[in-house]
Amino acid sequence: MTTLVVAALAEEVAHVSGVEVLVTGVGKAVAAAALARRLASSERPARVVNVGTAGALRAGVSGLIEVDHVTQHDFPYAAIELLAGPVDRGYRLHADVAPVPVATFPTDATVLATGDVFVADPVRAAQIAAEGVALVDMEGFAYAAACASFGIPMRCVKAVSDAADDEAGASWLDTIDACARDLAAWVSCHIVGP
Secondary structure, three states, X not given: OOEEEEEOOHHHHOOOOOOEEEEOOOOHHHHHHHHHHHXXXXXXXXXXXXXXXXXXXXXXXXXXXXXXXXXXXXXXXXXXXXXXXXXXOEEEEEOOEEEEEEOOOOOOOOEEEEOOXXXXXXXXXXXXXXXXXXXXXXXXXXXXXXXXXXXXOEEEEEEEXXXXXXXXXXXXXXXXXXXXXXXXXXXXXXXXXX
């Protein structure tokens, strides 16, 4: 099974080897466009694995975390529903099935919320967490949307780099290499194999 590992920044996959890696750049539009361009090629992967860093919205959320569902924290779902009726709130991820659109998330799901804003404000982080979200990033939802469009399964594994607070930027810089090493070890164990 051919696997494409995708990340926003080269720093996040600096230690990954033995598998094709695509670095897309930061933000939803750039990430979706770069991944869609790659998926449209004739040598389409059997699955995509997004690895990268994320901010934790709750105490005790740390280490490597495989995400169950993705949504957006900067999309006006309520306003759009007033205009267009019910819309899907995100995607359920599964290793063997393309991302599935969903309207709600189970209470026990690990939910990642993507936005074009680096969350570094404890008040905003608490607002997002109140929606049942555990992690925030800037590309996961975009990758899921691209994979859903192409019918390609996707997994998402995040290394917690910060607490999405006013120290988030400095924390990310301090932890990126350790996060990248942990992500590479996960890829080596779960994707590349012994």
